[in-house]
Structure formats: C-alpha cells, structure tokens
Amino acid sequence: xxxxxxxxxxxxxxxxxxxxxxxxxxxxxxxxxxxxxxxxxxxxxxxxxxxxxxxxxxxxxxxxxxxxxxxxxxxxxxxxxxxxxxxxxxxxxxxxxxxxxxxxxxxxxxxxxxxxxxxxxxxxxxxxxxxxxxxxxxxxxxxxxxxxxxxxxxxxxxxxxxxxxxxxxxxxxxxxxxxxxxxxxxxxxxxxxxxxxxxxxxxxxxxxxxxxxxxxxxxxxxxxxxxxxxxxxxxxxxxxxxxxxxxxxxxxxxxxxxxxxxxxxxxxxxxxxxxxxxxxxxxxxxxxxxxxxxxxxxxxxxxxxxxxxxxxxxxxxxxxxxxxxxxxxxxxxxxxxxxxxxxxxxxxxxxxxxxxxxxxxxxxxxxxxxxxxxxxxxxxxxxxxxxx
Amino acid sequence: xxxxxxxxxxxxxxxxxxxxxxxxxxxxxxxxxxxxxxxxxxxxxxxxxxxxxxxxxxxxxxxxxxxxxxxxxxxxxxxxxxxxxxxxxxxxxxxxxxxxxxxxxxxxxxxxxxxxxxxxxxxxxxxxxxxxxxxxxxxxxxxxxxxxxxxxxxxxxxxxxxxxxxxxxxxxxxxxxxxxxxxxxxxxxxxxxxxxxxxxxxxxxxxxxxxxxxxxxxxxxxxxxxxxxxxxxxxxxxxxxxxxxxxxxxxxxxxxxxxxxxxxxxxxxxxxxxxxxxxxxxxxxxxxxxxxxxxxxxxxxxxxxxxxxxxxxxxxxxxxxxxxxxxxxxxxxxxxxxxxxxxxxxxxxxxxxxxxxxxxxxxxxxxxxxxxxxxxxxxxxxxxxxxx
Numbered sequence: 001x002x003x004x005x006x007x008x009x010x011x012x013x014x015x016x017x018x019x020x021x022x023x024x025x026x027x028x029x030x031x032x033x034x035x036x037x038x039x040x041x042x043x044x045x046x047x048x049x050x051x052x053x054x055x056x057x058x059x060x061x062x063x064x065x066x067x068x069x070x071x072x073x074x075x076x077x078x079x080x081x082x083x084x085x086x087x088x089x090x091x092x093x094x095x096x097x098x099x100x101x102x103x104x105x106x107x108x109x110x111x112x113x114x115x116x117x118x119x120x121x122x123x124x125x126x127x128x129x130x131x132x133x134x135x136x137x138x139x140x141x142x143x144x145x146x147x148x149x150x151x152x153x154x155x156x157x158x159x160x161x162x163x164x165x166x167x168x169x170x171x172x173x174x175x176x177x178x179x180x181x182x183x184x185x186x187x188x189x190x191x192x193x194x195x196x197x198x199x200x201x202x203x204x205x206x207x208x209x210x211x212x213x214x215x216x217x218x219x220x221x222x223x224x225x226x227x228x229x230x231x232x233x234x235x236x237x238x239x240x241x242x243x244x245x246x247x248x249x250x251x252x253x254x255x256x257x258x259x260x261x262x263x264x265x266x267x268x269x270x271x272x273x274x275x276x277x278x279x280x281x282x283x284x285x286x287x288x289x290x291x292x293x294x295x296x297x298x299x300x301x302x303x304x305x306x307x308x309x310x311x312x313x314x315x316x317x318x319x320x321x322x323x324x325x326x327x328x329x330x331x332x333x334x335x336x337x338x339x340x341x342x343x344x345x346x347x348x349x350x351x352x353x354x355x356x357x358x359x360x361x362x363x364x365x366x367x368x369x370x371x372x373x374x375x376x377x378x379x380x381x382x383x384x385x386x387x388x
Numbered sequence: 389x390x391x392x393x394x395x396x397x398x399x400x401x402x403x404x405x406x407x408x409x410x411x412x413x414x415x416x417x418x419x420x421x422x423x424x425x426x427x428x429x430x431x432x433x434x435x436x437x438x439x440x441x442x443x444x445x446x447x448x449x450x451x452x453x454x455x456x457x458x459x460x461x462x463x464x465x466x467x468x469x470x471x472x473x474x475x476x477x478x479x480x481x482x483x484x485x486x487x488x489x490x491x492x493x494x495x496x497x498x499x500x501x502x503x504x505x506x507x508x509x510x511x512x513x514x515x516x517x518x519x520x521x522x523x524x525x526x527x528x529x530x531x532x533x534x535x536x537x538x539x540x541x542x543x544x545x546x547x548x549x550x551x552x553x554x555x556x557x558x559x560x561x562x563x564x565x566x567x568x569x570x571x572x573x574x575x576x577x578x579x580x581x582x583x584x585x586x587x588x589x590x591x592x593x594x595x596x597x598x599x600x601x602x603x604x605x606x607x608x609x610x611x612x613x614x615x616x617x618x619x620x621x622x623x624x625x626x627x628x629x630x631x632x633x634x635x636x637x638x639x640x641x642x643x644x645x646x647x648x649x650x651x652x653x654x655x656x657x658x659x660x661x662x663x664x665x666x667x668x669x670x671x672x673x674x675x676x677x678x679x680x681x682x683x684x685x686x687x688x689x690x691x692x693x694x695x696x697x698x699x700x701x702x703x704x705x706x707x708x709x710x711x712x713x714x715x716x717x718x719x720x721x722x723x724x725x726x727x728x729x730x731x732x733x734x735x736x737x738x739x740x741x742x743x744x745x746x747x748x749x750x751x752x753x754x755x756x757x758x759x760x761x762x763x764x765x766x767x768x769x770x771x772x773x774x775x776x
Contacts, residue, residue, distance in 0.1 A: 004578055004605070004630075011493060011637055014640045014644060015643075016639050016640040016643050017456065038453060040452050041452070044444050050443075050451065051439040051440070051450065051451070051652045052443045052444070055440045056432050061621075062439065062621065063620070063621045064428050064620055064621045065426060065428055065621050066621060068405065093481065093646040096646060097645065097646040097647070100645040100646065104517065109497060122643070126644045126645065129641055129644035190392055217392070218392045231451045233450065233451045233452045233454060233650065233652065235647065235648065235649065235650045236650075252399055252403065252404040252517075253402070253517055256402060256488070256510060256513035256514045256516070257484075257485065257492075257514065257645065258482070258485040258488065258646045259481065259485070259510070259623065260623065261623065262622050262623045262624075262650045262652075262653050263621030264621065264650075264653070
C-alpha cells in the first residue's frame with residue numbers, strides 16, 4: 001500500500017505536534033513572546049555541564065561513536081545513583097526515545113496500551129507510531145479506585161500501562177496506595193508497567209515514589225536529563241529495565257533506529273549528575289515559587305511537581321469555542337497547549353509551562369504581554385483579555 | 389503475545405551489533421588496540437565545530453528544544469547547499485535515524501525492501517526492526533544489468549530500493565548508467581528509492597552522482613555529518629525528500645520516536661558546513677592516501693570513496709573457518725567486521741575501516757600490533773600472523 005505516492009495509513013492521523021491544528025497560524029506568527037506550550041526552562045544548565053565545558057582534551061574522541069548502550073562512565077554513574085545493575089540500563093534520546101523503544105519492542109500491531117490521562121501527548125503518539133492503540137484512561141482527575149478506573153478499558157489486547165508521575169500536565173503525583181493498587185492490577189492482568197518518572201526530582205513538598213520498587217519484575221522506568229537538569233535540547237535520558245534480557249531487546253531496537261545518543265550529550269549528562277545537585281536545588285525552589293504563585297493567582301491547586309499547570313477554562317468561555325481561544329492567543333504571540341492533546345476528555349483545558357519564561361521579567365513592561373502569563377491573564381483590566 | 393516476560397518475536401533475530409556473535413569475547417577483551425570494525429575517524433572535527441566552541445553566549449538557549457524539523461539556521465544552510473526547498477528537509481539522528489524514519493513510514497508488516505549488497509548492516513536491521521523484510525540483492529560484486537540483478541527479487545510486496553553510493557563496505561560508486569537504469573527500474577515498478585549518500589564528499593577521484601537528480605519524484609536522499617565532518621558521535625544527519633508532504637510524514641514519525649536531534653549537534657553541523665571545507669579537503673586527501681596505500685599492499689582494488697575495504701580472505705583461509713579468524717583477531721585486540729553482516733553471500737569477507745587509526749602510528753612500534761593494520765597483516769614475518 002505505501003508505494004509512491006501513497007503513505008502508510010497508520011501514520012495518517014498521527015500528529016507532528018500537539019498544535020498541528022494551528023500549525024499554519026503558528027508558522028505565520030513569527031517568534032512567540034511567550035512559548036509556554038512546551039516543557040522547557042529559562043535556565044541554562046549547570047556550569048560545567050554546558051557544551052562549551054566539554055573539551056576534546058579532557059574527553060578524547062568525544063565526537064566519535066560511543067557504546068550503543070551508553071557512554072560507559074555515564075552508565076556507571078546511573079548504576080550507582082539508582083542502585084541498579086549496569087546491564088539493566090540503556091541511555092536513550094530523552095524519555096521520548098525510551099518510550100518509543102518500549103512501544104517498538106513490546107507492542108504488536110493493534111495491541112493496546114492503557115495511558116493514564118490526562119497524559120503527555122507523545123505517549124499516545126508513540127504507541128500509534130508503532131501501530132498500537134493508545135487507550136486513554138481518565139485517571140488523575142477521578143476519585144475512583146485504580147481497579148474501577150482501569151478495568152473498563154482492559155481487553156485481551158492490552159499489553160502495558162503507561163503512567164507518568166509526577167504527571168505532565170496536572171502536576172499531580174501518585175501516592176503509595178495508588179502505586180500499590182496499580183502494580184497489583186498490572187500483576188493480576190500480566191501487564192508491563194511503563195513508568196515515566198522524568199519529573200522525579202522536580203517535586204516540591206512530597207516524596208516521589210519509584211514504581212519499580214513495587215513491581216520490579218515488570219516495570220520499565222523512564223528518566224531524562226531534559227527536565228531535571230535543564231538540557232532538553234541535548235536529547236538524553238535513560239531506561240531502567242527489569243532485567244538484562246529485556247534491556248538487550250531495547251538496545252537492539254535502539255541500534256536499528258537512532259543507533260545511540262550523542263556522545264557529548266551523554267558527557268554533559270554525566271557532569272550534570274556529578275555536579276548538578278545545588279543547581280537542581282536552586283531550580284526546584286525557583287520553579288516551586290512560580291508554580292505556587294501562579295496557582296494561587298489562577299485559583300488552581302498547587303502542583304506537587306513537574307513544570308505545568310492544567311487549567312479548565314470552561315467557566316470563562318461563555319459560549320466561545322476553544323479554537324477561538326487558541327487563535328487569539330496566537331495573535332497575541334502567546335502559545336499554550338490545547339487540553340485535547342492530553343486526552344479527548346480535556347478539550348476545555350489548557351496546559352502551560354510555568355518554567356519557560358524567566359519570572360524576573362514579569363514586573364517590567366507596560367505591554368501586558370511583557371508581563372508573566374498569569375499576571376497577564378489575571379491582572380486588572382485585562383482579565384482574560386486574550387480570550388475576549 | 390509480548391506480555392511479560394515474553395518479547396516481540398520480530399525482534400528476536402535482530403542484531404544489536406554486527407559483532408553480536410562474538411559479543412561476549414569482545415566484552416572480555418578490554419579496549420581494542422585496533423577498533424577497525426566501525427566506521428569512524430582518528431581526526432577531531434574542524435576547529436569551530438567542536439562542542440567546546442559552542443557557547444550559550446553565541447547561541448542562547450542552545451541546550452533547549454529546537455524545531456523538530458531541524459535547527460532553523462541549519463535547515464536554511466542545507467537548503468542553500470543542496471538547492472532544495474526548506475520543507476523538503478528533515479534533520480535526523482545520523483543517516484541511521486533517517487533510514488529508520490523511512491522504514492517506519494513506508495514499510496508495512498511483511499513488506500519488502502530491496503537492499504543492494506554488500507550493504508551497510510543496519511540497512512537490513514532497520515527494515516527488520518519495523519517488521520519489514522530486507523531482501524539482499526547481490527549487486528556491487530556483479531556484472532549484470534540492473535534489471536537482471538534486481539528483477540528476480542521483485543515481488544508484489546516490494547516497496548523500496550535501498551542503495552548506498554559510495555558504498556559501505558566496497559568503496560564502489562554507481563556510475564551514470566547504473567543510476568539511470570536503477571531509477572528506470574524503480575519508476576517502472578513504482579518503488580521508492582532510498583539513496584544513502586553519506587559518503588558523497590569522501591570521493592577520491594570520480595564524481596559522486598546524486599540519485600535524486602534522476603528520479604526526484606520518488607527519491608529520499610540520506611546524508612550525514614558523521615562521516616564527512618568526523619562527528620559520528622554527534623548523531624546528526626538529514627533527509628531530503630521528494631516533496632513537503634512526504635517529509636511531513638517523516639517528521640511525524642520523528643516527533644513520535646526520538647523527537648528531534650540534539651540542538652548542539654545541529655549547531656556543530658551548521659558550523660562544519662560553513663567552515664569545514666578546507667578541513668574536509670585535508671581529511672579526504674589523508675583518507676585517500678591511506679586507502680590507496682592499504683589497497684596496494686593488500687592487492688585490492690583502490691576504492692572510489694567511503695572509508696572501507698571489503699576483502700575476501702578466502703584464498704588465505706586454507707581450511708580454517710571464519711569464526712576462528714575473528715576469535716584470533718579479538719585475542720590480538722584487533723576488531724574487524726565479519727563479511728556476513730553485509731549480506732549472507734559474503735561470509736569469507738572482512739571489512740575494515742582504514743580511517744579509524746592515525747596513519748602516523750604505523751612506523752613506530754616494535755609490537756606489530758602497534759603498526760597499521762595492513763602493515764601488520766602483510767609485513768615480513770607476520771603475513772596473516774593473526775590468522776595462523
């Protein structure tokens with residue numbers, strides 16, 4: 001079927017970005033004043049872990065291939081930090097690349113993955129990309145038990161559960177009971193657990209719970225240096241797998257897709273792990289401050305972690321539709337992410353990342369758009385001005 | 389089927405490296421004295437395009453996400469260098485990542501890709517990784533017409549032809565008649581052409597012919613900064629597609645697999661393109677000298693391009709088997725690639741990369757292994773010593 005000029009049909013509905021619907025408008029918009037649609041940071045990485053700090057003199061051959069499982073010193077450092085055997089580690093191009101390898105390796109055509117919603121948009125896209133079926137399970141905004149929430153979506157084609165804690169977009173975290181119930185459910189129904197824990201170190205007051213502690217035999221943990229150490233552009237993360245054999249399968253799929261992660265990005269990650277603790281402490285505190293402040297202004301629950309607010313603007317719509325909202329945002333050079341990208345149920349939500357723009361800017365300008373997003377959204381005279 | 393602890397069956401036979409068979413031995417070997425099994429270089433990238441040359445001051449936000457189609461200035465530079473529209477370009481993690489996106493996008497389960505052999509091992513692995521069937525077509529070592537060579541392998545499941553020119557492993561290049569015949573064959577049978585031209589600028593005397601000039605409507609050209617500019621570890625290459633729509637599909641698959649290429653790697657690539665011309669001239673001349681010299685010593689045809697010799701050692705085997713050869717190489721801390729990885733027909737061949745070790749070393753030592761591989765192989769008293 002996919003002979004020229006036809007294309008593979010299972011990709012036809014795949015999105016190239018959560019904002020595909022408005023791609024033309026965004027293209028014509030020019031540089032956004034507030035690119036709050038993407039999970040990134042205004043901070044630069046810790047000094048010592050920037051590219052300019054990595055020299056051929058100190059790392060001879062650093063522009064050459066490294067081991068496909070990962071730069072050996074980085075793999076050793078991860079092994080020590082996470083108390084896990086070397087052969088259970090695979091370095092991946094961000095958690096995105098890691099999740100993709102899981103899907104590529106464990107999901108057959110038409111097989112299903114339960115994705116706890118609202119969810120990181122690429123979780124669904126990645127499953128779709130390999131010919132699987134992402135099944136959105138409303139979870140973070142519900143009060144029922146894990147079993148009650150998940151059981152209706154279970155079929156004989158279900159192979160895995162994808163869960164992201166701390167959660168993008170809600171900022172919520174699983175508590176111990178939820179983790180226990182989820183691992184019990186996975187074990188009972190013999191499902192893999194794909195635990196996306198990329199915000200593990202961006203937790204503000206509570207304690208992050210590692211899923212793999214509760215179901216080590218079936219859990220793949222996804223981590224990333226992107227969010228924790230402010231180096232999303234480096235494309236470096238890693239997977240911890242339940243045993244050497246499964247990780248070996250992922251490595252095969254890695255070699256036969258992107259081959260390996262940039263050697264320099266891995267050295268940067270190694271240095272961030274070794275010298276980034278105080279930087280991370282500072283970043284977490286700064287993120288928390290803006291997280292709480294913006295939550296309070298918008299009357300949202302304070303997030304437990306991550307870098308996002310997920311905000312139901314239904315009460316403010318007054319009959320306007322969401323497309324209109326996003327088009328007005330784009331006209332104001334303000335990008336926020338449509339809730340529908342995080343699960344079909346969330347069409348009246350918006351997600352925005354509160355760590356994208358430096359908070360120091362927000363008092364400065366006379367133009368309301370030069371202020372911080374939430375100030376802009378909520379401040380006198382322009383309350384929802386962008387929606388009007 | 390792939391529920392815990394089972395794994396996806398179509399990956400079971402996938403190799404994690406061309407040397408999988410000897411993985412345990414290699415693991416125990418320690419650092420090889422001659423890692424000539426992989427296509428890499430002893431040179432460091434051009435000054436100005438090393439990671440240490442890329443500063444946050446000059447490239448603010450260089451550790452953050454960039455556009456998923458590619459770093460805008462790099463995409464513009466490629467557009468100018470290759471005379472192609474911006475929306476026909478996608479930056480990929482090396483040509484490996486590019487070929488993977490083609491397979492992921494255009495090959496359905498069980499569909500076939502004709503791979504002109506001997507071939508780069510990952511070409512087959514990548515097709516297999518997406519559930520397709522790689523069909524090895526002996527080509528570079530045959531004298532028949534394109535149509536005679538390819539027709540016997542054509543089925544109603546064939547969707548594409550993969551061709552690599554200059555060729556890894558043979559160092560041969562397609563001439564104009566071959567290119568014309570190949571594009572005619574592809575057009576007649578309505579196949580995509582995947583033209584892997586990563587060695588395009590490592591051509592010693594002849595002229596490289598771009599496949600896409602002859603069949604622009606169906607050709608995807610794969611390029612890489614890895615080989616040409618000595619930065620394989622950076623994982624940066626690009627695809628040029630026949631039109632915006634097909635490239636858009638590849639971008640969707642990219643976003644939903646590895647997301648994008650390292651921002652810093654793309655800036656390094658941009659700088660290599662802008663300032664690498666004389667470095668490249670030097671590298672090409674140095675590679676050519678060692679290519680010709682080693683070919684003459686081994687009585688092999690002088691390669692037209694690439695960085696490899698493909699050598700049939702059958703006449704020297706005298707009843708020994710190839711496993712024995714490779715195990716003796718490993719014992720001598722010498723890694724060369726088994727011919728069988730380049731097509732089942734080539735089991736008595738070995739491939740070695742002549743640009744991996746600095747030629748300056750070869751006169752120095754008293755230990756024959758401290759000399760250049762071919763000197764070692766051929767020099768007085770140790771002729772095939774490593775095989776004996």
